[in-house]
Ligand SMILES: O=C(O)C(=O)[C@@H](O)CO
């Protein structure tokens with residue numbers, strides 16, 4: 001049975017950030033993820049996790065100036081020193097929360113630009129090696145260009161090649177099924193092929209990015225396939241509830257902790 005992590009950036013938005021941990025546990029989740037923890041003190045997050053017996057499944061390294069439109073800095077020339085400091089900041093939060101995997105966002109850059117490709121490769125190798133010293137995995141996530149136009153890592157093949165080229169044991173794929181379906185389709189065959197390098201999975205309906213209980217993907221079939229493939233990680237529920245978060249959890253009832 002998959003272990004689902006509530007994505008507290010998109011779900012439980014009816015509550016202030018720290019109270020979302022309590023609400024997710026109350027709804028039966030045993031794990032949480034979110035984009036960024038950096039506006040809350042690490043100790044406060046750690047306290048909510050412990051109080052609710054929740055596992056921290058994932059969060060992202062700092063993304064640059066998000067409010068100004070940045071979506072990561074790994075592929076951006078001239079930002080390597082900043083990236084090194086970001087890695088240390090994320091590791092402080094990792095130590096407090098016990099998370100075992102972090103996602104590095106690439107940034108907005110042309111994937112065919114050799115300078116961006118060099119920057120990205122250097123940043124990914126650096127971050128993965130630094131995280132390995134702490135026993136953490138580094139994740140790369142291809143993101144579709146409709147949700148994030150001009151995003152550098154917009155192709156699963158590119159992520160797969162870089163992971164293979166670098167050959168670092170803790171460098172893995174963040175397989176967001178929603179993005180996979182929009183970019184390439186062929187979800188089941190991709191799960192089978194990429195499972196050996198997959199460190200985290202995320203889900204949402206396509207095309208609306210809502211509860212995984214309708215539209216063009218058959219999630220009961222995919223959950224069974226994920227189990228059949230022996231995946232032992234988390235499945236992040238990275239969707240926008242169509243009504244309220246609790247009102248849309250019928251799909252999750254069979255998996256909830258009681
Ligand atoms: O947009 C997504 O999909 C994510 O998983 C976020 O973490 C942005 O990287």
Ligand SMILES: [Mg+2]
Pocket residue numbers: 141176202238
């Ligand atoms: Mg995702």
